[in-house]
Amino acid sequence: MQTVHSSPLHRLSCREAMEACALSRCLLLPRSVPFAKKLPSPSPAPLWFLREGPFTNSKFSKPSRVLYPAPCASPSSSSSERDLALLFEVEGVIADVYRFGNRQAFNVAFQKLGLDCANWPEPVYVDLMRRSGRDEEKMLTLFFNRIGWPTSLPTNEKDSFVKSVLRQKKKALEEYVSSSDLPLRPGVESFIDDALKEGIHVVMLTTYGRNGEKTARSLIEKLGQDRVSKVKIVGKKEVEESFYGQLILGKGLSSSLDEKLLKEATKAAFMEKKRIAEEVASILKLSVDISTPPSEGFEMVVATLRAGAELADLPVKNCVLISGSQTGVLAAERVAMPCVVIRNSLTARAEFHSAKVVMDGFGGADLTISKVRSKIGE
Numbered sequence: 001m002q003t004v005h006s007s008p009l010h011r012l013s014c015r016e017a018m019e020a021c022a023l024s025r026c027l028l029l030p031r032s033v034p035f036a037k038k039l040p041s042p043s044p045a046p047l048w049f050l051r052e053g054p055f056t057n058s059k060f061s062k063p064s065r066v067l068y069p070a071p072c073a074s075p076s077s078s079s080s081e082r083d084l085a086l087l088f089e090v091e092g093v094i095a096d097v098y099r100f101g102n103r104q105a106f107n108v109a110f111q112k113l114g115l116d117c118a119n120w121p122e123p124v125y126v127d128l129m130r131r132s133g134r135d136e137e138k139m140l141t142l143f144f145n146r147i148g149w150p151t152s153l154p155t156n157e158k159d160s161f162v163k164s165v166l167r168q169k170k171k172a173l174e175e176y177v178s179s180s181d182l183p184l185r186p187g188v189e190s191f192i193d194d195a196l197k198e199g200i201h202v203v204m205l206t207t208y209g210r211n212g213e214k215t216a217r218s219l220i221e222k223l224g225q226d227r228v229s230k231v232k233i234v235g236k237k238e239v240e241e242s243f244y245g246q247l248i249l250g251k252g253l254s255s256s257l258d259e260k261l262l263k264e265a266t267k268a269a270f271m272e273k274k275r276i277a278e279e280v281a282s283i284l285k286l287s288v289d290i291s292t293p294p295s296e297g298f299e300m301v302v303a304t305l306r307a308g309a310e311l312a313d314l315p316v317k318n319c320v321l322i323s324g325s326q327t328g329v330l331a332a333e334r335v336a337m338p339c340v341v342i343r344n345s346l347t348a349r350a351e352f353h354s355a356k357v358v359m360d361g362f363g364g365a366d367l368t369i370s371k372v373r374s375k376i377g378e
Contacts, residue, residue, distance in 0.1 A: 085203055087308040102173065149161075187361055323339055
């Protein structure tokens with residue numbers, strides 16, 4: 001059996017080593033990186049992942065900071081140990097879009113397309129979600145297979161018809177969210193007010209909702225201008241401008257980091273992870289199936305959490321994700337960020353094993369700031 005190196009770096013995959021170098025609180029954020037470093041790796045071929053050239057200037061860059069290790073402060077003496085940031089998913093957490101928005105938006109789309117026979121009361125909508133695994137294209141296909149497709153629709157145009165319904169549905173949802181008809185979840189405004197009064201950073205994440213960033217930002221505006229002015233918002237632009245987004249995702253580095261080289265580095269990191277997993281599995285006499293690397297969408301969720309912590313200027317362990325999705329919970333687990341789940345109509349029966357606590361709402365018997373602090377302290 002192959003000898004296992006005792007050095008901690010040799011027990012990491014390439015990607016994990018890259019993340020460790022880039023994201024540890026013991027490393028300071030750079031404005032420029034005037035050198036190239038070879039990443040320690042168990043593979044025989046050297047992996048060069050940085051070249052000379054400045055990073056894109058952004059609000060995340062700090063001119064006085066350079067990418068060199070700095071001594072970690074003692075946990076007992078660090079003021080950051082007392083600091084806390086709450087990172088909010090928006091859809092499903094700030095407002096239950098899935099219960100009060102999606103179904104109505106579908107019905108509006110049906111009307112605009114002249115589909116008078118199509119209307120989804122709540123029992124039909126819930127049944128279609130259950131049968132389709134919440135895939136909206138499948139929901140439409142199941143429904144029209146049941147009641148019949150429009151008679152004027154050629155068989156080979158069913159896919160384009162479904163996509164046209166979804167486009168209309170998205171427009172209707174954006175209009176509905178912007179109106180006063182969609183309510184915020186009870187207690188969420190008081191919960192955010194309590195957090196701000198205690199000096200807790202509040203960060204809204206708009207990048208990875210099901211219905212897009214525009215819908216998420218419209219929901220945030222429902223909190224009122226006074227609250228919005230006190231919170232931070234992380235969208236796609238903020239993720240790409242963050243240090244993590246530049247270094248790991250390669251955003252904004254076209255002048256200093258070859259795109260092809262970055263893809264090769266990602267591929268090499270995945271292959272190394274697979275090799276180590278299979279080696280461990282052979283020792284434990286287990287079978288391991290790692291057929292595909294993490295999806296691009298999941299990596300964006302991870303990058304969003306990293307950017308949120310970076311914008312709050314706190315370690316990941318001092319940030320708490322308030323999530324309503326399985327994807328968010330898994331991403332939080334990946335980066336070792338504590339996670340609290342607020343269930344919504346889409347996840348009412350789901351289980352979240354890695355979450356610190358699972359609640360049905362805000363305030364009272366549900367989630368409060370004191371409960372967040374107590375659970376994170378466990």
